[in-house]
Amino acid sequence: MCDTDILSDIKDVRARLELAKLDIRDLKQPTQVLTFDEDANDQDVTLLELDKSVLQVIQNGGSLVIRGNEDDTAVLCTDDSTFSLKRAVTSNSLILVPDCTTNKDDLHDTIDDEISLLYRSAVGWKSDYLEMQRIHPQTSRLLSLLQQSYYKGPQFEEEQAGKCFTLSELMNEIQASEVEVMTFLCKINSCCIEGKWRLLDFGYIVECMGELLQLIECESWSCGRVPFVEAVEKINDSGELVPSFILKHLLGSYGFQVDSDEDVVCYQLDETKICRFFAEMLLRDVSKFNLKEFLEVWKSSVPSGMVADEKYLLGLALIDKTSNPHTVKLFKVDQLPIDMQQRFNSLFTVKEKWTYEQIEPYIEDICVKGQTVSAMLTKHARSSTMDGVKYFSTRKPITTT
DSSP states (O other): OOHHHHHHHHHHHHHHHHHTTOOGGGSEESEEEEEEEEEEESSSOOOBOOOHHHHHHHHTTOOOEEEOOTTSOOEEEOSSOEEEEEEEEEEEEEEEOTTOOOOGGGOEEOOTTOOOEEEEEEEEEEEEEEEEEEOOOBOHHHHHHHTTSOBOOGGGGGGOOSOOBOHHHHHTTOBSOHHHHHHHHHHTTOEEETTEEEOBOHHHHHHHHHHHHHHHHHTTOOTTOEEHHHHHHHHTBTBOSSOHHHHHHHHHHSEEEEOOSSSOOEEEEOHHHHHHHHHHHHHTTOSOEEHHHHHHHHHHHSOTTOOOOGGGGTTTEEEEOSSSSOEEEEOOGGGSOSSHHHHHHHHHHHOSOEEHHHHGGGTGGGOOTTOOHHHHHHHHEEEEEETTEEEEEESSOOOOO
């Protein structure tokens, strides 16, 4: 570029500053003059607005994956989070300049009104971008896929007609991060069998847990210290009744491994989980159960040393004390929709008023990072107080779509 062109550009810069009523001494140098490439356009690039956590993922060498089938609204996933993608429009166009100087160390104050020029090429422009919002992982399809092939025991595997899925195959179908998928698989007590993730048939769980609990009673073992290897040997001493991998899975699902002074792997059964297991077993095949009768049967069913407390039913069953007699019925949180509005619709359809303690376990699982149950209740429900007790009811007419 010749000196004449440069002087003309400097003159043009000064004219623009004057029109903008800007003092050149308030600006940093060098001044960057933009020209558009011949093939510049607004189609080749899509802009994505990142929050700090996602930016950190990229800076640390992590990856972002866009997930969704043809009929889905695309979501973006990191290793452990899921985000919706929504197109936003800017009031001013954004010019894309790959080598634009923005580092403060490369800029300096204007001295003696001198203007130094740098010429930069703009490769395009955009008037919109994609913005991200963290959402609950879309795991409802995951449950549907796993329900195609319940595991009922090795003797029934030849009859199994439903499709089974590896983790990789599930990830291709589910709009969620791998960490979120694994968390959900653990939450629903899914078991990895020969590389495929399976749900255990509840009837099969009842049979296996029956063998385990009967053994614990016969051997006078404490529910706080169940020796794994010995349990496997004794249950299967006359033929395989409960495969070792199933017993290990159930001990991990309904309890946890504990430290032992000896070189023996031991598990402790969790009172809450065991009591909830017995409650579901009693309620599963009935529409409603007389509450008084249920509590009597439930408390007599659980293993010795465990106490079936009514609080263990939260998020599992609904107690109706407005009926005569009082009743209880199965109402599991994992059977509800994951969409927040649909979730509230379902809750207020089955029960008009809820206390905070009653509704919390049905809401907390779909609160994403930064959300609280209280905030969701404020947004989606109306509160009222009766006899000193705070209740929550629907804020608007219930929709079914």
